[in-house]
Amino acid sequence: MAIKSLRILCDIELPEETIRVWDGSGGPFIDLDGNRYRPAQFTEDALQSIEAAINGEAYTLALSLISVTQSAADSIWDYDETTSVQGSPFVLKLQFMDDTEQPDGDPIVVFTGEIDNLDVADESSADGIKSVVNLEVTNLFTLRTVTNGAVLSDVDQRARSAVLNPSAADDQFCKRVPLMRDATIKWPNW
Structure with missing residues (x-):
């Protein structure tokens, strides 16, 4: 069906x-x-x-x-x-x-x-x-997010992630985002 x-x-x-x-x-x-x-x-x-x-x-x-x-x-x-x-x-x-x-x-x-x-x-x-x-x-x-609207720091984010997902690996999000600043985006050459 x-x-x-x-x-x-x-x-x-x-x-x-x-x-x-x-x-x-x-x-x-x-x-x-x-x-x-x-x-x-x-x-x-x-x-x-x-x-x-x-x-x-x-x-x-x-x-x-x-x-x-x-x-x-x-x-x-x-x-x-x-x-x-x-x-x-x-x-x-x-x-x-x-x-x-x-x-x-x-x-x-x-x-x-x-x-x-x-x-x-x-x-x-x-x-x-x-x-x-x-x-x-x-x-x-x-x-x-914190009550004043600010985003959590790297340390806070890692601690919060450990509480929310105890079986997951250590949260590396805040370490990886700054690395994207130096990355180059390559568009396809059609």
Whole structure:
């Protein structure tokens, strides 16, 4: 069977439950493991953030879920007030679908992180009140920057790398970058 489409799946592992959503409308989506994903709609900015995160260009992922019912948004806000969701794991996956819109293989994990902030905003329009749930998710690369915006020193980077990847070899990134200054780029001669 040929792959016809893909679905963006999000697993939000809160302290007491796991919320699963997929980008789209319609009914729920059931994956191969039997997990049920609720439909949600991401804003256009959220889809661009997801694209940047998948391409490794972002270390912070900002998601905004629109078309959330006011009761669901209220329950999310109440939950965050009683049990902090900060630090909860977040997983973003891509699920390929076959020509019958059934899952084709296991989903591919493309971004993992922790929830840094959550807020709920209500917007009123002629159609009524719509709620927007905003999530800010950070991953381990956030640790590369210091609060004042400066980049970590070589010593700090090596120490941080040893903590994050204890089984990896010593981080040589800061030693190799200055060597690139003296390298010559040779363009192909067509």
